[in-house]
Amino acid sequence: MTIEELYGRYKELPLVSTDTRNITPGCIFFALKGEKFNANTFAAQALERGARLVVVDEAQYAEDERCILVSDVLLALQDLARFHRAQLNIPIIGVTGTNGKTTTKELLHAVLSQRYKTFATKGNLNNHIGVPLSLLAVDGHTEVAVIEMGANHQREIAFLSAIAAPTHGLITNVGKAHLEGFGSFEGVKKAKGELYDYLKLHNGVLFIQGDNPHLQEMEKARQIDQVVRYGFSADNNIVGQLVHANPFLTINWRLQHEEVVNNVSTQLTGSYNAENILAAAAVGNFLGLSASEINQGLEAYTPTNNRSQVVQTATNTVIADYYNANASSMAAALDNIAFIDANQKAILLGDMFEMGDESYIEHQKLVEKAVAITAARKIFVGQAFFAHQYAGAEFYETTEEAKHALQARPITHSTILLKASRGMAFERLMEVL
Structure with missing residues (x-):
């Protein structure tokens, strides 16, 4: 057939x-x-x-x-998705990056849905199987599609782009993740940059965090014609300002050269999410949404699945961000908890996986960063963290050991950062917080 x-x-x-x-x-x-x-x-x-x-x-x-x-069934699925994509005459926005791609994808969906019938990748169906399945779920009534693309080795984004054929795209950021597959940070940049390569070749529109030096370097190397910049400095097309992050984000944003400022109170935590909010504003504005529509979408979005999610327990406010973790997202989460104004704080970090040869040094850097933050409890869980014992902090080899310690000595009346790679099963700690 x-x-x-x-x-x-x-x-x-x-x-x-x-x-x-x-x-x-x-x-x-x-x-x-x-x-x-x-x-x-x-x-x-x-x-x-x-x-x-x-x-x-x-x-x-x-x-x-x-x-x-x-x-080959897999090839048949991918070919069917590629053929279906060719029949779709709609904007398709490709989203990738080391951190924040799922949150950004959901923000884009929330914003664009204010005007268009919008499809977005469900969950994290962002690999060589998930992207074809996502495309085949785009029906003839869809007006805009947001397709998330993940990768843990070279040429994967190029392959997924060839299937999804994005007309628009953005890389949220590049950082130290999946180093076993990418080999190095430069390998991460090369792999993620394959989306830029596709947009350049097909005259696509690039949305870029204009204050990120790595992304700027990657874009300049390719000389993409259609570029929309968002960020916090005045030379961006969309200019933003972080107003509050205690723990929910309030931001201001405006169009370059315009005085009208939009103030948006979100249900997102994490100062690192401010640029993801601006990305959604930039895409929405480019696709013709009014400021009012953009703001309504941003304010309506509520995070789930333990990604930058604030959970109120009986006595604590927990920043549940343990769906995934890598060196750059860990550092950003620590910067955020340090920034938050709270009477009492606690930090619970679990091991990062797939860090390759850089695992030891990256875990050490995070311990040093965390112990410098004012917090009543600093708890590190997992064998990688256990190799770095510091005075004034607690170290446990397993999540179960940490759970027992928290049962014996509970944390109360605190704002708690809970972050780890998914394999650490940190949801079990929620039971004792």
């Missing part, structure tokens, strides 16, 4: 699934393979649960006319 023929079947009822646990009646089920699974074996089950068609790449599972046999 050609991709055009497969697309014809998809258009009859454009629903796609890769998980038999979440079959939508009438969908097309793609039987993907992984290191530890082979969904070809679930083809019959998918049909029983309501799938209209299944796409397989092992002949023994192509039992009847409802089974489409291809050479």
Whole structure:
């Protein structure tokens, strides 16, 4: 079956699934393979649960006319998404970056939805499987789509850009993350910069944090024609000012050369999110939204999934930011807790993963930074942090040990930073805070 023929079947009822646990009646089920699974074996089950068609790449599972046999199911899914994207005559905004890409994507969705029927990547479906699935969820009524793209090795953003074909794009920032795959900070810049390469080649519009020297260097090296700058200095197209961050952000923003200032009170915490808010304002303004529409979208957005999320417990205010962590996001979170005006503070940090050869020194830097902050309790959890013992701080090898320590000696009436890589399972500490 050609991709055009497969697309014809998809258009009859454009629903796609890769998980038999979440079959939508009438969908097309793609039987993907992984290191530890082979969904070809679930083809019959998918049909029983309501799938209209299944796409397989092992002949023994192509039992009847409802089974489409291809050479590689993953390639078929990606090709179908690429073909579907080619039929969409709408702005598609590609978003990547080391930190803040999911929050920025959600802010863009909140703002653009004030005027347009907007689709945005669900959750963090931002890889070689998630991006195709996201594109195939964009229907004919959608007027703007925001597609998040993640990467942990070179050429991944280039590959995803070739599928999503963004007309507009932004890199939130570049920092030390996934160093095992990228090799170095320069490797991170090269990999993320593949989005700039695509926009340059296809005459796309770039939105850039105009005060970020790394992003500026990356943009100048490519000489992109259409650039919209946002930031805090006066030479940006969108000029912002952080007013408050205690703990929720209030910002001012205005258009360059205009005196009218927009004051926005958000439900986001973390001073590092101010530039993500400005990014959404910049995109909204470029796509024709009024200042009122932009402000309404920004104020309506409420973070979830433990990303810059403020949680009020019985006695504490917890900045729950433990969905993910790397050296740059950790440092930004520490700067934020230091900036916040609170009667009493506590810092709980967990190990960062995928840091490669720089793990030891980066964890050491963060311990030194954290112990310099005025806080009643400074707690470090995980084997990487455990290697750096400092007086006046607490170190535990596991999250369970930290939990027991907090049960024995609770933290009360404090503003608490809770940040770690997802694998540390810091949600278990919420039970004792």
